[in-house]
Amino acid sequence: MMDEKITHTVEDYLKTIYDITSTHDRASTNQIAESLGVAPASVTGMLKKLAEIDPPIVDYQRHRGVALTPEGEKMALEVIRHHRLIEMFLQQILGYKWDEVHGEADRLEHVISEEFEERIARALGDPSHDPHGDPIPSKDLQMPPSSFLPLCEMRPGQEAVVLRVRDENPEMLRYLSELGIIPNTDLKIVEYSPLDDNLSLQVSGSEKRIVLGPRITSEIYVKVNPA
Amino acid sequence: MMDEKITHTVEDYLKTIYDITSTHDRASTNQIAESLGVAPASVTGMLKKLAEIDPPIVDYQRHRGVALTPEGEKMALEVIRHHRLIEMFLQQILGYKWDEVHGEADRLEHVISEEFEERIARALGDPSHDPHGDPIPSKDLQMPPSSFLPLCEMRPGQEAVVLRVRDENPEMLRYLSELGIIPNTDLKIVEYSPLDDNLSLQVSGSEKRIVLGPRITSEIYVKVNPA
DNA sequence: GAGTTTATTTAGGGATACCTAAAATTTTTT
DNA sequence: AAAAAATTTTAGGTATCCCTAAATAAACTC
Ligand SMILES: [Mn+2]
Ligand SMILES: [Mn+2]
Ligand SMILES: [Mn+2]
Ligand SMILES: [Mn+2]
Numbered sequence: 056m057m058d059e060k061i062t063h064t065v066e067d068y069l070k071t072i073y074d075i076t077s078t079h080d081r082a083s084t085n086q087i088a089e090s091l092g093v094a095p096a097s098v099t100g101m102l103k104k105l106a107e108i109d110p111p112i113v114d115y116q117r118h119r120g121v122a123l124t125p126e127g128e129k130m131a132l133e134v135i136r137h138h139r140l141i142e143m144f145l146q147q148i149l150g151y152k153w154d155e156v157h158g159e160a161d162r163l164e165h166v167i168s169e170e171f172e173e174r175i176a177r178a179l180g181d182p183s184h185d186p187h188g189d190p191i192p193s194k195d196l197q198m199p200p201s202s203f204l205p206l207c208e209m210r211p212g213q214e215a216v217v218l219r220v221r222d223e224n225p226e227m228l229r230y231l232s233e234l235g236i237i238p239n240t241d242l243k244i245v246e247y248s249p250l251d252d253n254l255s256l257q258v259s260g261s262e263k264r265i266v267l268g269p270r271i272t273s274e275i276y277v278k279v280n281p282a
Numbered sequence: 283m284m285d286e287k288i289t290h291t292v293e294d295y296l297k298t299i300y301d302i303t304s305t306h307d308r309a310s311t312n313q314i315a316e317s318l319g320v321a322p323a324s325v326t327g328m329l330k331k332l333a334e335i336d337p338p339i340v341d342y343q344r345h346r347g348v349a350l351t352p353e354g355e356k357m358a359l360e361v362i363r364h365h366r367l368i369e370m371f372l373q374q375i376l377g378y379k380w381d382e383v384h385g386e387a388d389r390l391e392h393v394i395s396e397e398f399e400e401r402i403a404r405a406l407g408d409p410s411h412d413p414h415g416d417p418i419p420s421k422d423l424q425m426p427p428s429s430f431l432p433l434c435e436m437r438p439g440q441e442a443v444v445l446r447v448r449d450e451n452p453e454m455l456r457y458l459s460e461l462g463i464i465p466n467t468d469l470k471i472v473e474y475s476p477l478d479d480n481l482s483l484q485v486s487g488s489e490k491r492i493v494l495g496p497r498i499t500s501e502i503y504v505k506v507n508p509a
Numbered sequence: 510g511a512g513t514t515t516a517t518t519t520a521g522g523g524a525t526a527c528c529t530a531a532a533a534t535t536t537t538t539t
Numbered sequence: 540a541a542a543a544a545a546t547t548t549t550a551g552g553t554a555t556c557c558c559t560a561a562a563t564a565a566a567c568t569c
Contacts, residue, residue: 093527100527100528118534119546148375148405167389324558
């Protein structure tokens with residue numbers, strides 16, 4: 056039947072599939088299992104269920120992973136909009152730090168009403184990005200266009216502005232904000248060491264050199280300044 | 283073991299038991315079943331489970347219903363504090379009407395962190411009562427003292443101030459606010475009709491007579507003005 | 510205090526929603 | 540075409556919450 060009730064867990068599956076398919080064609084069972092911290096067999100079971108819903112919210116093909124159907128994508132964007140608006144709201148209105156918002160938003164995103172969503176969106180002036188620079192889908196679920204590259208692909212001489220930092224790791228977020236690396240920060244790449252993929256860089260306005268390993272630089276997304 | 287994780291359903295049981303035992307010695311199985319909309323046998327099963335938790339959160343005696351233990355009362359007050367702070371927050375900060383806050387709060391109360399609780403309490407200036415006049419337990423879970431009588435016990439000639447209105451029925455709340463009957467409204471009882479228990483009364487400052495039946499007047503709580 | 514009524518418990522199920530380990534299968538790599 | 544890797548199936552499990560019908564216990568009434 057149409058309009059199946061969706062559980063929190065299903066919403067988390069949809070978010071994960073959305074995330075993976077933003078960089079891959081389809082999301083594999085193992086990728087999903089890894090990301091959600093469950094066994095692959097659990098994922099297979101769930102995917103088959105999601106493909107049986109009418110209308111199907113995923114396109115599942117045995118041994119070739121899943122992609123979201125248009126219906127599934129809408130539902131994923133709905134949850135993502137909730138999550139990112141809530142993060143913004145916690146930071147702007149309740150004074151949370153940027154490393155404290157993700158966990159709370161992960162719980163609240165499944166529970167708030169459309170009314171709540173609309174009211175915080177209005178209170179925040181319909182923001183297009185959350186505290187980590189993640190784009191917030193509009194009310195009609197259009198994702199704001201944005202093109203960024205991972206910092207790890209930058210090379211010496213290039214200058215770039217930080218657009219986005221992955222928000223799952225609070226410790227990393229605290230570390231980066233201590234270094235002054237947050238969305239809108241201007242960076243200059245000074246050195247690249249191919250052996251360990253470390254990047255040495257400077258925050259605009261400071262002389263200090265900062266060295267970051269690939270574990271970190273792959274979680275930061277930037278836009279290169281035109282030379 | 284200590285520190286069992288409590289489900290949302292259990293939190294709802296605790297709230298219900300707290301509510302019933304505010305006017306009765308113990309809460310009977312059937313009262314709880316009625317209030318939660320489940321079968322009496324389901325309640326019995328749940329109560330036995332709650333009494334088995336270490337430490338027990340209810341004192342359950344076959345055929346004599348339950349009362350909360352100190353531990354259970356703490357947990358109930360914790361949820362009630364969440365609920366009422368959230369209601370206040372929705373009304374004061376997000377601009378909800380007083381009849382719209384209850385449902386949203388009923389979902390959010392189970393999900394917010396202590397951090398969230400503290401931040402909205404601070405943002406609201408540590409309120410002692412919610413939009414319906416319900417007392418909000420303090421951070422250390424003391425219920426603010428308040429003594430009120432149901433409006434239905436008032437008689438002609440008495441004057442009283444509205445302290446509290448039961449918040450479960452949004453339609454009634456809308457009706458009452460149209461009549462100007464909200465917490466802090468001063469009322470004067472004009473007439474009592476013993477046959478149907480109707481009360482005729484005036485809102486201070488208005489000439490208009492308002493007639494309310496017992497279904498409504500038993501949901502409004504007041505403090506009598508000293509004559 | 511015996512019978513009636515009401516409240517509660519027992520006994521037995523069912524649904525949902527999720528999970529895992531190990532064996533079997535399919536796909537990919539070499 | 541083997542071997543390796545990824546995926547699926549099988550078989551079974553956990554936890555939570557809820558239900559009805561019938562038996563039992565307690566409370567109430569006369
Ligand atoms: Mn929404
Ligand atoms: Mn974010
Ligand atoms: Mn609390
Ligand atoms: Mn209330």
